[in-house]
Amino acid sequence: MVSQAAYIRSTRTSPKDFTLLTPPMGAPTETAHKDVPVPSEDASPKNDEYTTLDLGVWRVLLPRDVVSGGFFSATVSKWNTIVFAYPVVSRFFREIYSLSPHLVILVLLLKLWGELESVLMLYVSGRLLRIIEVGLTEGRPDVNAITQALVARLIGVTVTAAARWGREYISPQLDSLIQLHFEDHLLQAKLRLDMPTATDSSSRTQATAHDAESAFDSLCEASMRLFGLVSQLLFISQQRSAGALFTVIAVVRPLLSLFLAEPPTAHVAYSENASYLRLRSLQSLSSSYYRADVIAAGDIAGWITAEYHRARDALGSVASKDVWSQYSMERTPMNKILGEWAGELPTLYWALSAMLRPEKFSMTSIAILQQYSSSLNYSLQMLFWDLSQVGKAVTNIKILYEAGNIKNQIIDGDVAYPRPSTDISKGMDIELRNVCFAYPGEKAKESALQDVSFRIPVGSLVVIVGANGSGKSTIIKLLTRLYDTDSGAILVDGLPIQDYRLADLRQTQATLSQDHHLYPLTLGENIGLGYSEHVDDLDMIMQSAKDGGAAELLDKFKEGAQTTLEPISTAFGYQLDDDKHKSLKGVLAKLEKTTEVSGGEKQRLVASRTFMRFRTGKIKLLCVDEPSSALDPRGEFELFERLRETGDGKTMIFVTHRFGHLTKYADVIICMKEGKVAELGTHKDLMAGGGEYASLYNVQAQAFADSEQKNRDARKD
Numbered sequence: 001m002v003s004q005a006a007y008i009r010s011t012r013t014s015p016k017d018f019t020l021l022t023p024p025m026g027a028p029t030e031t032a033h034k035d036v037p038v039p040s041e042d043a044s045p046k047n048d049e050y051t052t053l054d055l056g057v058w059r060v061l062l063p064r065d066v067v068s069g070g071f072f073s074a075t076v077s078k079w080n081t082i083v084f085a086y087p088v089v090s091r092f093f094r095e096i097y098s099l100s101p102h103l104v105i106l107v108l109l110l111k112l113w114g115e116l117e118s119v120l121m122l123y124v125s126g127r128l129l130r131i132i133e134v135g136l137t138e139g140r141p142d143v144n145a146i147t148q149a150l151v152a153r154l155i156g157v158t159v160t161a162a163a164r165w166g167r168e169y170i171s172p173q174l175d176s177l178i179q180l181h182f183e184d185h186l187l188q189a190k191l192r193l194d195m196p197t198a199t200d201s202s203s204r205t206q207a208t209a210h211d212a213e214s215a216f217d218s219l220c221e222a223s224m225r226l227f228g229l230v231s232q233l234l235f236i237s238q239q240r241s242a243g244a245l246f247t248v249i250a251v252v253r254p255l256l257s258l259f260l261a262e263p264p265t266a267h268v269a270y271s272e273n274a275s276y277l278r279l280r281s282l283q284s285l286s287s288s289y290y291r292a293d294v295i296a297a298g299d300i301a302g303w304i305t306a307e308y309h310r311a312r313d314a315l316g317s318v319a320s321k322d323v324w325s326q327y328s329m330e331r332t333p334m335n336k337i338l339g340e341w342a343g344e345l346p347t348l349y350w351a352l353s354a355m356l357r358p359e360k361f362s363m364t365s366i367a368i369l370q371q372y373s374s375s376l377n378y379s380l381q382m383l384f385w386d387l388s389q390v391g392k393a394v395t396n397i398k399i400l401y402e403a404g405n406i407k408n409q410i411i412d413g414d415v416a417y418p419r420p421s422t423d424i425s426k427g428m429d430i431e432l433r434n435v436c437f438a439y440p441g442e443k444a445k446e447s448a449l450q451d452v453s454f455r456i457p458v459g460s461l462v463v464i465v466g467a468n469g470s471g472k473s474t475i476i477k478l479l480t481r482l483y484d485t486d487s488g489a490i491l492v493d494g495l496p497i498q499d500y501r502l503a504d505l506r507q508t509q510a511t512l513s514q515d516h517h518l519y520p521l522t523l524g525e526n527i528g529l530g531y532s533e534h535v536d537d538l539d540m541i542m543q544s545a546k547d548g549g550a551a552e553l554l555d556k557f558k559e560g561a562q563t564t565l566e567p568i569s570t571a572f573g574y575q576l577d578d579d580k581h582k583s584l585k586g587v588l589a590k591l592e593k594t595t596e597v598s599g600g601e602k603q604r605l606v607a608s609r610t611f612m613r614f615r616t617g618k619i620k621l622l623c624v625d626e627p628s629s630a631l632d633p634r635g636e637f638e639l640f641e642r643l644r645e646t647g648d649g650k651t652m653i654f655v656t657h658r659f660g661h662l663t664k665y666a667d668v669i670i671c672m673k674e675g676k677v678a679e680l681g682t683h684k685d686l687m688a689g690g691g692e693y694a695s696l697y698n699v700q701a702q703a704f705a706d707s708e709q710k711n712r713d714a715r716k717d
């Protein structure tokens, strides 16, 4: 543990001074620092609310209030956290109690017994020792009394073992109830998040349902432990052989350890050490994730190893052990020495008592006192540990409940869509006016869309083309309100898109892109969820599968639409030996197996979901974003034809790189370049213009011409 003095000193000196003045064991010396690129001061975040500390390769940011106030400030702040969190903690307990009152009461009673038992055992053991001592001094042991004490002890031990078994048996049932209850809470909280909020790490909830279970456990343990400790203190201070003075002496050591110990404080840690980061990157290249790439690259294993050794040499002796271990290292041996001295106080007490009042002392008294002091020491240490978990538990409970209140960045509108005056069977009228948009946290110099304007009349077929990164998909994401524009406006049927109720708007849109995934559900559900009210309608599902080109795929599987391709895997093995547990390993391999489909087959399933969506009869806008990269040419042709036929009369937007037959049907082609509309018009107009579109088209046309020429030459030969 870091001493309080060293801890406070770190706040008064610069991080660099701190490292030089009081290097922790194994911490870098200045020479070691020279071997590695030291991050410039400017690179570190600056803030009045925290101070920095360098620990090996790590830079640790510590909250200034805790650092300057040290232990007391940390304790007060923790206490405040707990007191102010009372309403939320009481809601937490009420909810858990309502899940199963009898289980909660039973678990609490069993925990309570665990604490009472330690006091009872102190009493019974002391009594047994005394009876034996009297018997030994008188040369006539009191067999009855000894037997009674032994039986009492045996009963106590038996009840304790039974209570422990009961707790182990019952607690998992309550834990599961708590976990499922809060999993449900988090499920709903997460499902209501919009795209920018869900992908924003600052608003993403860190709590898990498992935290609820641990929080309940920590809070109960801490309360019970406190009860147990108070009972022990009262019991020991009432004993003739101990008394109040001994009780105080016995708790000095654990109390001192609390003052000397570094309280676990909130902190942020990161490493900017280039050699360390390089080591981690190189080490990750051995993972299965990169296996295919590393193999495909030829023999780069030698290069990886050599680079790893170079980075390791450059890192030198700078400690890279985890932050917590380094943070917890003692700066001086004084704390340990003081702690050990304090631990000797009970011995000093009984040694002095034996010298000053020999008539009142015996070996039995010494043994009993030692029992008392070690019992108090243990209970206090455990209580401090439990209390240290209470702050974390309270914080986690607050995070769990706050997950339900996270504000979505996309604000819902209140106008119903479609408006009663519009024709429900027709498409959407769309206009973009000077739209600018940058993704949250985007690192590129230019934003994704800059001053984009165009109009798409009801029922048009629009094709958006352009180079990679030119902003095509971003337009689709704004039209489906996955994101909102930074400036400018998107008008839908003449009104700003933000005015409409999101749920209404989404009901009228169908999107198909290569970003869509298969759900870990049945194939039927994967298609049927395009129209959730008919998720079990097998006829409708099969018809949609036919439209999306997935009907043959469903036929391939024994269980047809009931097949689950990627079930959630729960199988795991533990300490399986290659030779001894061959059959078990075989079972595990079978359990882990998922049914694979090809990339094109996956795209057909996702497309079928879109066709299912059309069956709602509410779709007014179809957005198709390059969904056919893995489809064979016939598959792609058929998909586009069926989409065109199905969506006839609706507004349709296709994003594509392939200048195939779609462009010839297009009412308008929008050609994007570097986030701006470069050109807009029909295929004929744009070809005649000889601009960006014509140049992209000609590259593909040339490739076709070349391959045709090759074929002709080959036939001649």
Ligand SMILES: Nc1ncnc2c1ncn2[C@@H]1O[C@H](COP(=O)(O)OP(=O)(O)OP(=O)(O)O)[C@@H](O)[C@H]1O
Binding pocket: 439, 440, 441, 442, 443, 444, 447, 448, 466, 467, 468, 469, 470, 471, 472, 473, 474, 475
């Ligand atoms: N989630 C994101 N976060 C940050 N930047 C993004 C994100 N998605 C896209 N971008 C950036 O926005 C710009 C436009 O991307 P967009 O996906 O719209 O291009 P695109 O024309 O569809 O490209 P492609 O043809 O490769 O699919 C690119 O510079 C891209 O790097």
